Amino acid sequence: MANDRTKGIAHAVFFTLADSSAxxxxxxxxxxxxxxxxxxxxxxxxxxxxxxxxxxxxNDKDFHVALIVIFDSRASHDAYQVHADHLEFVNRNxxxxxxxxxxxxxV
Numbered sequence: 234m235a236n237d238r239t240k241g242i243a244h245a246v247f248f249t250l251a252d253s254s255a256x257x258x259x260x261x262x263x264x265x266x267x268x269x270x271x272x273x274x275x276x277x278x279x280x281x282x283x284x285x286x287x288x289x290x291x292n293d294k295d296f297h298v299a300l301i302v303i304f305d306s307r308a309s310h311d312a313y314q315v316h317a318d319h320l321e322f323v324n325r326n327x328x329x330x331x332x333x334x335x336x337x338x339x340v
Contacts, residue, residue, distance in 0.1 A: 241276060242310040243303050243340045247296035249332040258282045261298045261326055268322035269302065274309020278302050296334070303340065310337070 250257055265280035279301040283294065304310040313319055 240339050241303050241305050242307055243301070243336075243338045244310060244313075245302075245336040245338075246300040247293075247334045247336075248298040248300070248330055249295060250297045251329050251331045253297045255282075257329060258297050261329070264322055264326055265298075265300050268318045268325075269300070269313075272302075272309075272313045272316060272318065274305045274312065276303050276305050296332075 248261060250261065259282075262280045262282065266278075269275075269280075270278040280298065282298055283296055288294070302313075304313065
């Protein structure tokens, strides 16, 4: 049986910070919420620090903050990338990013 539901885009971003202090992590989470949570086409938004309690061999521990956004469409995802709020978020925070890994998937 074919799945007839509309496919969305999962946008997962994992930030490794140069200053990984708890306050720097919270500042990034706060900016994620301020600039990214209410973008058009967002059907799910989450941002938070890595769960320190998750220590299985398969858990990736090489990041400090995760951002997960589910968009209703590729068009919404693409519009988000160039939206003024997204660009402001990047400009405000990139100086503290040691590494940023982005994973986009059709879901």
